[in-house]
Amino acid sequence: MARRGKGGGGGAGVGDAAWRRGSARPRLLLVSAVAWALLLLAFHLWSCASPSAYFLSALCRKDGEVVRALDPMGTPSKPLHRCSIPVADDPDAVVIPKRTPNAIVKNLSYITVDKRDKDSPPLFGGRQTWKQREESFKLNATMKVHCGFMKNSGADMDAVDVEYIQKCKFVVASGIFDGYDAPHQPSNISLRSQKLFCFLMVVDEVSFDFIEQNVTVKVDSAGGKWVGIWRLVTLHRPPFDEPRRNGKVPKILTHRLFPQAWYSIWIDGKMELMVDPLLILERYLWRGKYTFAVAVHKHHRSIYEEGDAIKRRKRYARPLVDLQMKIYYHEGMEPWDETKRMPSDIPEGAVLIREHTTITDLFSCLWFNEVNLFTPRDQLSFGYVAHRLGDALKFFMFPNCEYNSLFILHRHTREHSSKVEWAKTIDEILKKGLKESRGGLGLWTPYPADLSSVELPAVKRTSQAS
Numbered sequence: 001m002a003r004r005g006k007g008g009g010g011g012a013g014v015g016d017a018a019w020r021r022g023s024a025r026p027r028l029l030l031v032s033a034v035a036w037a038l039l040l041l042a043f044h045l046w047s048c049a050s051p052s053a054y055f056l057s058a059l060c061r062k063d064g065e066v067v068r069a070l071d072p073m074g075t076p077s078k079p080l081h082r083c084s085i086p087v088a089d090d091p092d093a094v095v096i097p098k099r100t101p102n103a104i105v106k107n108l109s110y111i112t113v114d115k116r117d118k119d120s121p122p123l124f125g126g127r128q129t130w131k132q133r134e135e136s137f138k139l140n141a142t143m144k145v146h147c148g149f150m151k152n153s154g155a156d157m158d159a160v161d162v163e164y165i166q167k168c169k170f171v172v173a174s175g176i177f178d179g180y181d182a183p184h185q186p187s188n189i190s191l192r193s194q195k196l197f198c199f200l201m202v203v204d205e206v207s208f209d210f211i212e213q214n215v216t217v218k219v220d221s222a223g224g225k226w227v228g229i230w231r232l233v234t235l236h237r238p239p240f241d242e243p244r245r246n247g248k249v250p251k252i253l254t255h256r257l258f259p260q261a262w263y264s265i266w267i268d269g270k271m272e273l274m275v276d277p278l279l280i281l282e283r284y285l286w287r288g289k290y291t292f293a294v295a296v297h298k299h300h301r302s303i304y305e306e307g308d309a310i311k312r313r314k315r316y317a318r319p320l321v322d323l324q325m326k327i328y329y330h331e332g333m334e335p336w337d338e339t340k341r342m343p344s345d346i347p348e349g350a351v352l353i354r355e356h357t358t359i360t361d362l363f364s365c366l367w368f369n370e371v372n373l374f375t376p377r378d379q380l381s382f383g384y385v386a387h388r389l390g391d392a393l394k395f396f397m398f399p400n401c402e403y404n405s406l407f408i409l410h411r412h413t414r415e416h417s418s419k420v421e422w423a424k425t426i427d428e429i430l431k432k433g434l435k436e437s438r439g440g441l442g443l444w445t446p447y448p449a450d451l452s453s454v455e456l457p458a459v460k461r462t463s464q465a466s
């Protein structure tokens, strides 16, 4: 494979130029504070409204800081990093368009029986071979792929919830796993959206117990459980050992859990939604005719930068993060640079906005399969799968500062952390019995090529780790 061998930091030039342009602005302060504010506002709207210009997330950030600095009431501590989002102002006026026809993949079906030896229980993700993985990236009108939910592998839903979700065509989904969070009630939800959307909060049993102790859970006449607007959907028998991996099931495989959904907005359990979901669909999907929208990551664009940050923050065993990146590099994944089709290879994964066409569903399946096979750090595999599918799926990757206007972030009551995240060597993982038994098995299955000579691209540690 021909590698261009470009160093990281390709986007720095663009950011610099933007910043330099911005640095002329303070002179206006001398002229008039009012003019300054107006200019800032106009600049703000322009900079954050343009969906095409990928470098604008940096602009919005700088801008957010300026706004904050001018705010006499604001505490000087943290920059806001927020910008206004150009949503329509009236949910009642939004016209829901026809669904996007399926162009490339017409018929997507799923492998549901795990091939296994007699004694071992089925794995949720199935035992996908390297060859099946490779085949799954080849687009065809008819495709059958692994997509979690192997028969008898866990993540079971109560009958009352299975019944309820049949009617859910518009879904706002969220999840709390391994306890320690209570559902946050969204604000600014119009009456129309309250009727149109199902607000589904997926929890495991541990989290359900925690929620029941901390907030009022209402039970309706059918036995459905509610916390405010949220319908609690309990999943029994967690499919993985790692809570982090379990959380990926409703997040990435939303279309498998809620198969009737035409549209879904996934938000992490720690987020409080502040914008009407119909306005979100209009702004991020319908207006630009997209079927998948996600915010760009705040700091990183290259998976190698992000992998490096994950290792520094000890978010998964370092040798295994390296192995996943070596596989991706070997398979032709270049570090992000400005010639790439996508504004970034790294998403801010806490919100996913999707229309469930076959191609978005396929993307989600392939993304999940990578998460199942390798580390649970799904921001690494997102860019890889996007790279493999090429132009087949057009993403709207919107500026990170907009994402901060959609939600209020609440701290986790308790961060889950597992021992494997701290492991420094493969030996340590094996000796201390930290190896996961039901996830990440691709990291322990001999790869069909020699990776020993693969050198990961150098990473310049320029950006702040979050």
Ligand SMILES: *[C@@H]1O[C@H](CO)[C@@H](O)[C@H](O)[C@H]1NC(C)=O
Pocket: 107, 108, 109, 142, 144
């Ligand atoms: C889609 O593909 C599956 C599996 O190949 C097949 O069983 C099914 O009949 C196909 N459906 C349609 C509508 O073609």
Ligand SMILES: *[C@@H]1O[C@H](CO)[C@@H](O)[C@H](O)[C@H]1NC(C)=O
Pocket: 138, 139, 140, 141, 142
């Ligand atoms: C699509 O699948 C069919 C049947 O499996 C196969 O014959 C055909 O070559 C595939 N097309 C492409 C472009 O891979």
Ligand SMILES: *[C@@H]1O[C@H](CO)[C@@H](O)[C@H](O)[C@H]1NC(C)=O
Pocket: 182, 210, 213, 214, 413
């Ligand atoms: C939730 O309930 C538990 C047990 O009653 C209690 O220890 C904890 O402080 C509560 N947490 C919150 C956030 O209310």
Ligand SMILES: CC(=O)N[C@H]1CO[C@H](CO)[C@@H](O)[C@@H]1O
Pocket: 187, 188, 274
């Ligand atoms: C855009 C919008 O309507 N925002 C409102 C959301 O709700 C809060 C209060 O919960 C208001 O302060 C915002 O103006």
